[in-house]
Amino acid sequence: MDNDLSSENRGEKRVLEGSSNTTSPVKKPKTDDDKMVFYNHPILGNINILPIVALNPYINKCLIKARVTNKTDIRKWSNPRGDGKLFSMDLLDESGEIQCTGFKSQCDQFYDMIEVGKVYYISNCNIKHARKQYCNLNNDYEMTLTEDTEIKLCQDESGDVPTIKFNFEPLSAVSEKSDKATIDVLGVVKFVGKMQKILHKTTSVILEKRDIQIVDESHSVVSLTLWKSEAREFDGSNFPVVAVKGASIREFNGGKCLTLFGSSIIKINPDIPEAHKLRKWFTTIGSGEEMRYISSVLNMDTYMQYVTLQEAKDLKLGYSQSDCYFVKATIEMVETKKSLYKSCPVKNCMKKVIDQPNNMFRCEKCDKEFPNFQYRLMLNMSLADSTRNEWAIAFDEVAEKLIGLSADVLGQLQETDNTNYVESLKKIVLNTYIFKLRVRAERFNDEVQLKTTIMSVSPVNFVQYNRYLLNKLKKSLDISNV
Structure with missing residues (x-):
């Protein structure tokens, strides 16, 4: 390479030695020392690392150093022209970001080796104009892996490559943007909707989804739809802060809402200054x-609201299907005798084991004996509000959060100091919380009984709860004056 090139012309030279094709002029982004960065490629030799912002379709060959910030699942397709599969990943360096897609054999070659969060050297990709309907990144171009593509892990990461780049906009901006536009948002989760299963109209595949409401300092409320694992695993207790990169805007019933799609990234309680400020x-x-509700009121009606225990009974929640609701209630009694049991140590089994004479523990579900077991909580308690009381069960994590001790610690107390064990359970009596309850009808001995399970528990936010009561009172007065 000619080292006497002026800095103005350095971006115009051929990226790889030996290439017969020249590139169109590409302006090199300014840096502190205005020096070219080189990488000693095992085959191509000492070549220039291009910043993402300098990539364009006229470059014949290129090498970038970038961090993988997101990787989609492998998606398959089938049409009259044949079958295929693809995946895409989002790449980021200090100059910008770009989406990179791999098809068919490139899926087999690169998918498993790519890890989100790692930095890689990537060379010999095709660059073309981005298809904005599939890409939400701020770049006019996208990359495609080829048979000549080489990807190598950066072993000596110097920290010069950023981890993720958000361009947050206030939630109020959602109402001004067009349908299917993308946006980065930061919000506090105000309400969490039920898990739903819907049938995809085109593929006939059953999809899992969950709608949540988020708010921010623009005093706006927007519905955000989560899918698949994000929907299943989402924990909305304690009003978490969520950061979303590349949420897609959708028009619905006269309002606008947000949804995640393939290349979207969601972070729960991110450790960034903007999130701490919003939380405060x-x-x-x-x-x-x-x-101000930007999403439609009809859409908001699907969210769980506060009800009293008597209202839940009058509405017959749980009899036709599994239902969830929020209630402010006080723990008035705890059953201590059967609140702890020995379970199968196999992950996700949770079946009660039987003590054997040979000091082994048998699980009938797994049809195996084990030398050990795992303690699990099944805390049965009576909840009461101003209208009535209801018996409910809290399992494992929820029960441990209430008591403040793990199931293993409680098991040791039960064996060595039963008095202290009982007191540890009783200390939660007369405490008041916001409970998320799931109710479901079950048939037992030809009788239908309603089973109530505590899904989550959180301290009472009295400002928010009093606001709810005032709104409820206002509505009742409006109705009475009609």
């Missing part, structure tokens, strides 16, 4: 302030 706002004043 919500806990001090935001939770009690009036909000």
Whole structure:
């Protein structure tokens, strides 16, 4: 390479030695020392690492150093022209970001080796104009892996490659954007909807989804739809902060909402200054302030609201299907005798084991004997509000959160100090929380009984709850004056 090239012309030279094709002029982004960065490629030799912002379709060959910030699942397709599969990943360096897609054999070659969060050297990809309907990144181009593509892990990461790049906009901006536009948002989860299963109209595949509401300092409320594992595993207790990169805007019933899709990234309670600032706002004043609903009111009606225990009974929740609701209630009694049991140590089994004379523990479900077991909680308690009481069961994580001790610690107490064990369970009596309850009808001895399970528990946010009561009172007065 000619080292006497002026800095103005350095971006115009051929990227790889030996290439017969020249590139169109590409302006090199300015850096502190205005020096070219080189990588000693095992085959291509000492070549220039291009910043992502300098990539364009006229470059014959190129090498970038970038961090993988997101990787989709492998998606398959079938049409009259044949079958195929693909995956895509989002790449980021200090100059910008770009989407890279691999098809068919490239899926087999590269998918398993690519890890989100790692930095890689990537060379010899095709570059073309981005298809904006499939890409939400701020780049006019996208990359495609080829048979000549080489990907090598960067072993000596210097920290010069950023981890993720958000360009947050206020939730109020959602109402001004067009349908299917993308946006980066940061919000506090105000409400969590039920898990739903829907049938995809085109593929006839059953999809899992969950809708949540998020708010921010623009005093706006927007519905955000989560899919698949994000929907199943989402924990909305304690009002988490969520950061979403590349949420897609959708029009629905006269309003606008957000949804995740293939290349979207969601982070729960991210450790960034913007999230800490938003959390402080919500806990001090935001939770009690009036909000503007950008998503349609009809869509909001699907969210779980506060009800009393008597209202839940009058509405016959849980009899026709499994239902969830929020209630502010006080623990008035705890059953201590059968709150702990020895379970199968196999992950996700949770079946009660039987003590054997040979000091082994048998699981009938697994049809095996084990030398050990795992303690699990099944805390049965009576909840009461001003209308009535209801018996409910809290399992494992929820019960441990209430008591403040793990099941293993409680098991040791039960064996060595039963008095202390009982007191540890009783200390939660007369405490008041916001409970998320799931109710479901079950048939037992030809009788239908309603089973109530505590799905989550959180401290009472009195500002928010009082706001709910005032709104409820206002509605009742409006109705009475009609």
